[in-house]
Amino acid sequence: MPELTYIQAISDGLRQEMRRDQRVFVLGQDVGVYGGAFKVTLGFQEEFGPWRVLDTPLSETAIVGGATGAALMGLRPVAEMQFADFISCAWDHLVTVAAKQFFRGRTPVPIVVRLPSGGGFSGGPFHSQNPESSFAHIPGLKIVCPATPHDAKGLLATSIEDPNPVLYFEHKHLYRRIKGEVPEERYTIPFGQARVHREGDDAVVVTWGAMVHTASDAADQLAGEGFEVEVLDLRTLIPWDKARVLESVRRCSKVLVLHEDTRTGGFGGEIAATVAEEAFEDLDAPVMRVAAPDTPVPFSPGLEKAFLPQVEDVVKSLQELAAY
């Protein structure tokens, strides 16, 4: 099985979907001639032509609104935001139109919006954010946050197949940092099924995206101290695998929720509340959260490091859980 980087897996997966289904097309800024800001669609225009790899004006509203219209007419648009941060410009089209159209009009809106997200390379306040929780709050949108090359490809296929608007958060810091085995053939991964990234019974870290790897590194450190931590990768936030989280909580009795997004109103709060509601009796310690502080993402490397949850932050919290 070939070993691919996370970004290669996204690119290969997208190309495979476009070869398989004529209805799939990509649109966005610089996706065609240039091959995308991160080169996910490099070479696509040569293979699929300028109308299936459509360079658009600098118009997030027209990109997402246009994708919605094309989907209503039977196509399967995959829209690219150059950075997840810019989705704010298309908020209305996701939240007001795409998310609510099926509920109101019974017309499915099968669009995928690819959102390169996350920090770790001094992108500053407008090229580093993780806005998944804002959209998780909107009924009608699905939220996908792959952490591995294997999941990146499989979840992209599922996203394109899904009859609903799907926000596909691809973490930029994983693009070329993470490699893994990825089958050449097409496969899908069902939404709402968490994945055990690392086994353990003493505590569970519930997380997603790049933080899966941070959690894993932290768990490795604690293994030397005889404290075995399960790392549970949610893979999708809407829907999220509540049953699997509760199962882990019941088994481990200690839970840490970890995300790169800021703390207040982050999706971790929803998980913590659910654990409190449904597994209170199974807990041996308070639910803990590790998340970014409630500030914009800072630019300067030292500030950004202080902002992003680090391995040592997770280790420290897990040690507190261990000692509780």
Add this chain to the structure above:
Amino acid sequence: MAVREAEPVGSLQEVKEAGLDREDLLGIYRHMLITRGIEERGHILYRQGKIPGSFYTGRGNEGAAVGVATAMGPNDVGTPLHRDMGVHITRGVEPWRIIAQYMGREGGPTRGRDGNVHMAVPELGLHPMVSHLPAMLPVAVGMALAFKIRGDRRVALGWFGEGSAARGDAHEGMNMAGVRQLPVVFICDNNQWAYSTPTYLGYPIEHIADRAAAYGFDGVVVDGTDVLAVYREAKAAIEKARQGGGPTLIECLTLRMEGHAVHDDAFYVPKEMFEQWAAQDPIERFRTWLRSNADLTDDEEDQITSVVKRLLNDALERAEESPLPDPAGLEQGVFASAEDLDTPHHK
């Protein structure tokens, strides 16, 4: 820079050249009467407390809406707004479903999930508006993009008002449509009042249609009370788009003859303005035209009027028989399932 201002329609011969026979003309008249009738009935029902929420009408816009919709081809699509009841009627939405929609009943196109004119029947090529105007313009552009990608000879129509022309969606949608020369026609219902905001506080140029030049396509201003002139301009623009000639912006000039919604008495609109535009009421204007140009007889008129009246009576009765939606089903239908894609256009 002056945009083209469309001439009024003159003789029956001219209309025939535009593709309408006498039956079509009587159909247009009937659609305009149903449009007004349904909104008048709705108004009464609202005052009787039978319609929850708010209530909007398009009085004065019947000619613009019916004229454009009559020019659409059977496979064309559109995203009409809250002054465009005539589009729904012309495309064939059954009146009882509209009244059921007003009343929040299961039989309305949104099955009580949304209210008033926030509705459409997709099988008839229409897609429901949202309140955030003109958010449906980029959506219509995307529909046109799909047609262009697939090579379909279909056209998308996107409606907006002169008020919402101030929003960025209008710019982004038209710009992309112009760049890609997409088969889309933009219809501006310029009824001169965005709630209480007059045109001179909404835009600084003479006509919204002047903007078309900035996007690289044609613009035209037409008297929205002249249903046949609207039809002629829409037909030309739609067929041009179908032939690959790119977008057109048609500005239909009317006056909103009532408040923004029924709670609004429109005190801010000068009385003379209402009087002036009442004198060119689109339905009365067309009736007069039919009598002098197409030999509309008293008998025909009586017959059409009674057919419409019966239709609306039946519609009201049937709407009231439609059940209210079951709250137990509220949480179903937020997400589509694979079977929901099993529609002709999603295959």
